[in-house]
Amino acid sequence: MQKPDDIANKYFGKPFASLDEHTQKVARHIAEGKHIARNTSEEFDATTTWGQRAADAVASFGGSWTFIGIFAATLVAWIVLNSFILVKFDKIFDPYPYILLNLFLSMLAAVQAPIILMSQNRQAEKDRTHAEHDYEVNLKAELEIMLLHEKLDLLREGQWGELLAIQKEQLGLLGDLIAKKIVAE
Numbered sequence: 001m002q003k004p005d006d007i008a009n010k011y012f013g014k015p016f017a018s019l020d021e022h023t024q025k026v027a028r029h030i031a032e033g034k035h036i037a038r039n040t041s042e043e044f045d046a047t048t049t050w051g052q053r054a055a056d057a058v059a060s061f062g063g064s065w066t067f068i069g070i071f072a073a074t075l076v077a078w079i080v081l082n083s084f085i086l087v088k089f090d091k092i093f094d095p096y097p098y099i100l101l102n103l104f105l106s107m108l109a110a111v112q113a114p115i116i117l118m119s120q121n122r123q124a125e126k127d128r129t130h131a132e133h134d135y136e137v138n139l140k141a142e143l144e145i146m147l148l149h150e151k152l153d154l155l156r157e158g159q160w161g162e163l164l165a166i167q168k169e170q171l172g173l174l175g176d177l178i179a180k181k182i183v184a185e
Helices: 004-012 021-032 040-046 050-062 065-089 099-184
Strands: none
Touching: 004 021, 004 099, 021 099, 040 099, 050 065, 050 099
């Protein structure tokens, strides 16, 4: 079993202590022979708070066709209701520039925008976690491939040594046979 320091010096050309956190983690995993892959989505989602889950739900609903449909239907209903009351009773509760409607829309935007930003920030953090994990997995795979190449090279060198020894033995035997044949003639 190799030590993380040996792996760091051999494959990164640096002492273990000078490596970044992720590279140190990979070197330790290789030295210990452990796997590094894990489900980062489950880990990340396990630490979410109620507010973060609510922000994700609002962002998910706010970015859907269902929301757009309900929003459009509400606007049309507001305008139709105002027009109906105007025609029927000659009164309206929100006159034409629809100031009350604009107030509600502004309040909706004022509340919805920060919630969606919170969700996007959380998603960006989740993406960074995935990218860091992908880096670790890729680095470990690259180092494992390098280790396999070394093992194959050692095996090949050993086989070449054996083949050379066998060839020397064969040449010696061939030389003996030629010498016996020359003496016999």
